[in-house]
Amino acid sequence: MNRPGPDPLTSSTFSQRAHEQLGKPFLRRAVPKATDHAYNALRDRFRDHDYDALREQGRRIRADAVEHLDEHLATLVAALERNGVSVHRAADDARAREIIRGIVRDAGGRRVVKVKSMASEEIGLNPALEADGVEVVETDLGEYVVQLDHDRPSHIIAPIIHKTRGEVRDSLSRVAGRELPDDAAALTGFARDTLREAFLTADVGISGANFGIAETGTICLVTNEGNGRMCTSLPRVHISLMGIERVLPRLEDLAVMLPLLTGAGTGQLITTYVSLLSGPRRPGEPDGPREMHVVLLDNGRSALRGGAYQDVLHCIRCGACQNVCPVYRQVGGHAYGWVYGGPIGAVLTPLFRGMDAGGELPHASTLCGACDDVCPVKIPIHDLLHGLRSDRVRGDAAPRAERVASSLWSLAWSNPWTYRASVTFARVGTRAAARVPSGLVRRVPGAARWLDGRDLPGGPRPGGRR
Ligand code: SF4
Structure with a gap:
């Protein structure tokens, strides 16, 4: 199911998109309520812990991973290959799409099931596969609804934070061909039955990677719905698309990074499922994919190393900065125009899509610093936003009047x-x-x-x- 229409980032301004979102009463109520809930859950989760000390440990691990990225990636690739995994390097989004389309084609794949992956959103994977006649089924409940509605996720962790239950019911009723009851258990029950059939008949499963552990050649996935395990174990072929920065040097690093990710993202001690995937089915094993591929996605990440914005590569996509941002909480994720919304989106979008397309987003911030205070790996988001504002004014992307005013x-x-x-x-x-x-x-x-x-x-x- 393709997402037709122009690219929101280049066809409209932040101000236009924000005004449109501000005109949605449900969004104005739902997003602050849901993000308050998430933030309170984070506070409760770490109430009896020294969150700052844990964050400092997380920062050090991520800083080491990114500082010595080449070395850790080489270790990861060698370990994955030892485990029987085929590793592919994609310099940009086009190459990543090409690699994945090739794997699906070689596998004779007609149906693909997917685990929620922001990296796959970033490279526009679904439309590319659909253009090849492949049926793509998103299996995270929120992403499934997003796909049914030809919509876009609006939060890293909660993709349909902007939708009412009535809208979800309407979407699922269309698939059912009948009016489903306005009851959360009935709606999820219907989705579960429908998706189970997709899991059992899919040729290829595609996931992202929360972390790639270099030492052991392991892809770590955290999910709450169990769909991750279905997608990575039932189809004949599993493809994991991983941003190169998501590497962790050692298995023991998970002891710090997992609680930080799940606690900052959802307030959970640990998510319902944590999958550690270390290769395809081995001889004598009754289940698991016959082939496992890992696609390492660069797409602008290497270029950030050694520069003023290297710290953004520490991000573990927990979504906590979105929950506390006073701008995101009012306008929601779609106002940012691309895959990543909120403070992290205001940094990543101009860096990945260029100043001309995303240069105004760093201004969509009060610079209050709430994002810095909550970030589980202590990314100085506020400084990065400042730097991007300054770069924009020094370059050509800002209007002349703004450049002159800033100079004065x-x-x-x-x-x-x-x-x-x-x-x-x-x-x-x-x-x-x-x-x-x-x-x-x-x-x-x-x-x-x-x-x-x-x-x-x-x-x-x-x-x-x-
Ligand atoms: S910048 Fe920090 S708080 Fe925001 S998504 Fe990344 S890790 Fe989470």
Whole structure:
């Protein structure tokens, strides 16, 4: 099931997409409620632990993995191959699609079942397979509904956070060919029965990889619905698509990284299923795939190493930064226009898709730092957003007026005298503007958009008095 239509990132602005999302009353209620729930679960999970110390351990493990990525990847590839896994390297999304299409074609695959994978969203895998006449079935319940509706996931962990139960019922009723009851157990029961048939008849299973453990050549998958195990053990062929940065040097690193991922993502001690996949079926084993492939996806990741944004490669895609972001909580994930929403999306999108396409996203942040405080691997997201804003203004992606204004601002705030003069000017200016009819103020270029949804207060006097 293809997702038709233009690329939202290049065919609309963040502001347009955000306005559209803000017009959805259910989203305005549901996203804050669900993200509050997730954040409270995280707090409860780590209440009796030193979360900061655990985060520091996680940061060190991820920093080591990324700092010595070539070495760990070489170890991972050698260990996977020893385990009988075919390893493929994909420099970009097109090559990754080509490799996976080739594997499916060689396997005579007509039906593919998939475990939720943001990397597969990133490379646009489903439409490519469907163009070859392959039926692709998403088997995570949320992703299944997203697929039925030709929609996009709007949260890393909770893909249909933006949908009502009624909408889910309508989607599943279309598949059933009858009106299903408005009851969560009945709806999931129907999905389970339908998907079971897909698991049993699929030729190929495709998953992502939460981690790839170099020491043992093991792909680690965490799921809550059991679909991961079905997809990776029932079909004849299993393909795991893994971003190269998801490597962990040692098996013992999982002792830190698993609780951090599951605790920060869902507040769980551990997810219902943790699968450690170390190769295809061996002689004498009764089940498991006959072939296992791992596709290592670069797609812009290597280029970030050694640069100002290397830390973003530490990300374990837990979604916690989305849950606490005051912007994401209002506009939801679709406003960001691409696969990754929220603070992590505002960093990854311009880096992966380029400044022209995603350069405005780092501005979709209050820079409050809540994302830094919650991130289980201590990524300084706020600094990365700052850096990207600065890069955009220094490059050509920002409008000329914004570049000139930023240069003047920077100049003024680099010297104590001009700093004080600019603050005085701003105070006098805003106090004067607050007294004139707002219609006049809105005529100032750029003021109308800024004043949408904001009042113009008189500036404070020195010492904080108005
Ligand atoms: S940036 Fe941190 S909090 Fe956000 S998804 Fe990545 S690991 Fe999780």
